[in-house]
Amino acid sequence: MTIRGAAYIVGAFEHPTRFAPDKSHAQLHAEVAAGAIADAGLSKADIDGYFCSGDAPGGLQSLLNYLNLEVRHVDSTDIGGVSPIVQVAHAAEAIALGKCNVALISLAGRPKADDVRTGTTPRIRHVAAPDVQWEYPYAIPTAVSYALAAQRHMYEFGTTSEQLAWIKVAASHHAQHNPNAVLRDVVTVEDVVSSPMVADPLHRLDCCVISDGGGAVIVARPEIARKLNRPLVRVLGAGETTKHQAGGKIDLSYTGAVRTGPAAFAEAGVAVTDIKYVSLYDSFTITVLLQLEDLGFCAKGRGGAFVADGNLISGVGRLPFNTDGGGLCNNHPANRGGITKIIEAVRQLRGEAHPAVQVANCDLALVHGTGGQLATRHGSGTLILERE
Amino acid sequence: MQPTGRTVPAPQPDAESQPFWDAAAQGRFLIKRCTSCGETHWFPRTMCPFCWSEKTEWVEASGAGTIYSWTVMRRAKPPYAVAYVELAEGPRMLTNIVECDLDRLHIGQQVELVFGQTSGDGTPPVPMFRPTGA
Numbered sequence: 031m032t033i034r035g036a037a038y039i040v041g042a043f044e045h046p047t048r049f050a051p052d053k054s055h056a057q058l059h060a061e062v063a064a065g066a067i068a069d070a071g072l073s074k075a076d077i078d079g080y081f082c083s084g085d086a087p088g089g090l091q092s093l094l095n096y097l098n099l100e101v102r103h104v105d106s107t108d109i110g111g112v113s114p115i116v117q118v119a120h121a122a123e124a125i126a127l128g129k130c131n132v133a134l135i136s137l138a139g140r141p142k143a144d145d146v147r148t149g150t151t152p153r154i155r156h157v158a159a160p161d162v163q164w165e166y167p168y169a170i171p172t173a174v175s176y177a178l179a180a181q182r183h184m185y186e187f188g189t190t191s192e193q194l195a196w197i198k199v200a201a202s203h204h205a206q207h208n209p210n211a212v213l214r215d216v217v218t219v220e221d222v223v224s225s226p227m228v229a230d231p232l233h234r235l236d237c238c239v240i241s242d243g244g245g246a247v248i249v250a251r252p253e254i255a256r257k258l259n260r261p262l263v264r265v266l267g268a269g270e271t272t273k274h275q276a277g278g279k280i281d282l283s284y285t286g287a288v289r290t291g292p293a294a295f296a297e298a299g300v301a302v303t304d305i306k307y308v309s310l311y312d313s314f315t316i317t318v319l320l321q322l323e324d325l326g327f328c329a330k331g332r333g334g335a336f337v338a339d340g341n342l343i344s345g346v347g348r349l350p351f352n353t354d355g356g357g358l359c360n361n362h363p364a365n366r367g368g369i370t371k372i373i374e375a376v377r378q379l380r381g382e383a384h385p386a387v388q389v390a391n392c393d394l395a396l397v398h399g400t401g402g403q404l405a406t407r408h409g410s411g412t413l414i415l416e417r418e
Numbered sequence: 419m420q421p422t423g424r425t426v427p428a429p430q431p432d433a434e435s436q437p438f439w440d441a442a443a444q445g446r447f448l449i450k451r452c453t454s455c456g457e458t459h460w461f462p463r464t465m466c467p468f469c470w471s472e473k474t475e476w477v478e479a480s481g482a483g484t485i486y487s488w489t490v491m492r493r494a495k496p497p498y499a500v501a502y503v504e505l506a507e508g509p510r511m512l513t514n515i516v517e518c519d520l521d522r523l524h525i526g527q528q529v530e531l532v533f534g535q536t537s538g539d540g541t542p543p544v545p546m547f548r549p550t551g552a
């Protein structure tokens with residue numbers, strides 16, 4: 031059994047806001063849900079499956095109550111910001127098994143309005159989490175966790191800050207064409223490495239933006255997708271995992287993508303060289319670099335050379351990535367970048383990306399996310415999508 | 419106890435970790451070793467994370483280690499260092515590096531245990547590290 035061809039992404043919507051002090055958290059979920067179902071050409075009554083992450087206000091039940099949805103399949107899998115990417119695969123599984131026909135996946139939040147700085151301020155996620163007493167006293171906010179991996183990568187492979195900076199530079203080249211992007215100015219390598227240090231070796235411009243808003247996608251069974259007057263975006267394959275400290279044997283040189291990539295490629299029946307466009311989780315520049323290596327776009331340790339000189343810029347390099355500007359420049363709603371990665375891949379496969387960044391003949395895309403804390407516990411999810 | 423220049427929130431011991439923190443209050447740094455498979459792990463658990471045996475025992479660690487990776491949180495006032503330290507006994511643990519020059523930390527640097535002060539009544543103290551010979 032496989033999810034290959036079992037479902038299609040028929041609707042996608044990214045909220046245009048990046049700062050929403052005038053809206054409630056649940057309201058943002060409702061607005062992206064309505065946007066996605068309208069984009070699909072379906073209606074509220076068609077939705078019979080619902081997916082959200084653990085950060086939804088009040089959890090899945092509160093949102094279903096607020097949205098007044100009656101569904102026959104629910105899933106609130108939460109492995110960090112990657113979760114919506116994993117949930118697309120779960121929706122395809124549910125559809126393949128006849129558990130639902132039309133699945134809504136929503137993610138939204140307002141960390142900007144609420145001044146939630148998870149990147150630089152330590153927090154306790156759950157007081158009884160077994161790791162809290164061994165970590166919280168040392169103050170390890172998100173930026174510190176990713177910095178530990180970046181530092182180790184530089185030590186093992188000679189990666190430089192200038193090479194990491196190219197990832198931000200590429201994102202900024204794309205964001206200049208996105209009127210909703212938080213950061214629309216094109217930046218240079220020099221701009222990135224001369225921005226203030228946050229946590230060595232990560233500078234301010236190595237970090238993603240903090241923004242409000244969100245997004246939603248609709249996943250439907252093939253018979254429904256074919257009746258809609260939209261380009262067909264088919265789910266081909268997926269992989270999911272988590273990576274952690276391994277009882278003290280943690281190795282910071284790789285991410286969970288070493289497991290999810292091969293699983294997704296095998297299920298999809300395609301090779302890494304077939305991929306025309308990638309949406310890669312970009313909480314920090316180092317996140318992108320590690321994922322590229324672990325997914326096989328380049329050899330382990332060669333990520334720095336691979337991303338340099340504009341190789342990720344659409345129309346310039348070999349592997350266009352995050353053509354909306356990504357989390358680094360456009361949007362990182364709810365401090366979670368999974369949903370926007372799916373949405374830009376759908377735009378590319380439909381041929382609906384901005385003309386300045388649209389990839390020619392974009393018929394195969396890969397979406398990958400890394401959620402949570404890179405250097406302690408993170409979730410990984412890979413999704414391969416095809417335009418039919 | 420030696421001053422570290424850094425006071426951090428006190429950990430909240432639970433039924434499983436109480437012996438560790440009781441020992442820390444007496445200046446002893448314990449780790450867990452499994453007598454079934456021989457592996458030493460971090461952070462301490464009753465059940466060995468490698469073979470799931472409950473035949474684990476507390477042993478006193480040497481307190482010697484090397485920096486596996488490090489960073490300095492520059493946005494904090496004052497800035498502080500976080501590291502994974504690879505203990506001489508094997509496991510890698512998250513910790514703070516204190517009593518050091520924040521601009522001269524490096525991977526492979528030899529460090530030694532020093533208990534760091536916690537807020538409140540100061541107990542239990544938490545294991546931190548400083549450059550050897552500092």
Ligand SMILES: [Zn+2]
Nearest residue numbers: 452455466469
């Ligand atoms: Zn064992």
